[in-house]
Amino acid sequence: MFQRKPLRDDVQKEILTRIVDGRLPAGSRINETHLATDLGLSRTPLREAMITLVARGFLASDMGRGFANPALDPQQFREIQNMLGQLEPFALSQASTLNPQTVMELNNLVNRARMKMGREMVGVDQAQALTMLLYQWSELLMGHVPNQMLKAEISRLQGLASRYWYVVAQRTFPFEDLLASYSQFYELLRSGRTEDAGGLWQDQTHYFMQVAANLLLDKELTVETD
Numbered sequence: 001m002f003q004r005k006p007l008r009d010d011v012q013k014e015i016l017t018r019i020v021d022g023r024l025p026a027g028s029r030i031n032e033t034h035l036a037t038d039l040g041l042s043r044t045p046l047r048e049a050m051i052t053l054v055a056r057g058f059l060a061s062d063m064g065r066g067f068a069n070p071a072l073d074p075q076q077f078r079e080i081q082n083m084l085g086q087l088e089p090f091a092l093s094q095a096s097t098l099n100p101q102t103v104m105e106l107n108n109l110v111n112r113a114r115m116k117m118g119r120e121m122v123g124v125d126q127a128q129a130l131t132m133l134l135y136q137w138s139e140l141l142m143g144h145v146p147n148q149m150l151k152a153e154i155s156r157l158q159g160l161a162s163r164y165w166y167v168v169a170q171r172t173f174p175f176e177d178l179l180a181s182y183s184q185f186y187e188l189l190r191s192g193r194t195e196d197a198g199g200l201w202q203d204q205t206h207y208f209m210q211v212a213a214n215l216l217l218d219k220e221l222t223v224e225t226d
Contacts (some may be wrong), residue, residue, distance in 0.1 A: 003093050014039060019058060019069060019134055020162040021128045026049035029070040030059070035093050038174035056156055069163070074216040077164040078158050088138065088205070089198035095144035102140060103190050109137055110182045126167035130178075137182065168212040180209060 015035075018024040036046045052065045053059045060070045113133040116126075138158045145151045169175075181204045188197035 005082055008049050008052065008059060011039065011041065011045055012053060015049060015053060015060065016159055020131055020159065020166070022131075022166045024069050026069050026157040026163050026167065029068045033064060033088075057160060068108060072159045072164055072167060072216065074213050076159065077216060078213050080086075080161045080164075081125065081205055081213075084154065084161065084207070085202050085205035086152065087157070088142075089152050089202045091142060091147070091154060092194060092201065093200045094147060095141070095194075096146065096192075098141075098144055098189060100111075102144065103186070106137065106189065107183075107186045109133055109140070110179055111185060114179050126175075127166045130175065131166045133182075135162050156173060164212065168215050171215050173215065174211065178184070178203065208222050 015024070023224065026216045027107070032046060032050075033042055036043045039046065049060070050059055054061045054067070058069075058158070062068070113129055118127045135158055139155065142151045142154055145154075181200070185200055185204070186196055188194075188200060
């Protein structure tokens with residue numbers, strides 16, 4: 001619950017967080033009354049935030065039926081990942097030199113995810129851990145990109161992709177391979193090999209997109225919720 005009257009951006013950020021971590025599952029309608037009560041605000045700022053999220057592609061709206069988190073579409077996921085595979089390496093090449101603190105935090109993200117996976121997390125918990133790793137990794141790196149429009153578009157696409165990764169992470173996904181790839185990426189950045197890191201990022205995005213897309217096609221696009 002918010003402790004103060006939130007700005008529209010605050011509400012958008014909270015809704016996006018709930019989309020990313022699965023609390024607002026794909027394919028589900030949003031109960032505005034329950035969500036407003038949970039957030040501790042009136043429906044007016046909530047609706048304003050959701051209208052903006054509809055324009056950004058995160059939510060769908062039907063006249064007289066309210067808002068919904070759209071159902072998943074494997075083809076859309078492929079398109080999102082293909083765009084990210086081009087935009088993120090390019091953005092990295094334009095970014096200012098990463099400071100040691102950022103590089104260290106990238107390694108911390110991977111180590112925290114590995115520790116959580118080591119506890120044999122399954123289902124929703126595992127999905128949340130992996131999804132947040134992918135999202136936070138990109139957000140941390142893109143913080144050094146000077147082009148604000150490029151950075152905003154990448155953040156939007158990562159948010160859209162998170163809906164899919166949350167589902168994929170609950171299935172037979174090669175977590176260790178992904179974490180190993182991120183560790184390699186970190187080592188390249190730590191040694192200042194930014195161009196090589198960008199190439200690896202592009203290859204990694206394409207490879208794991210193919211794995212994830214196949215999982216989405218093989219099984220029904222449903223999710224587990226608490």
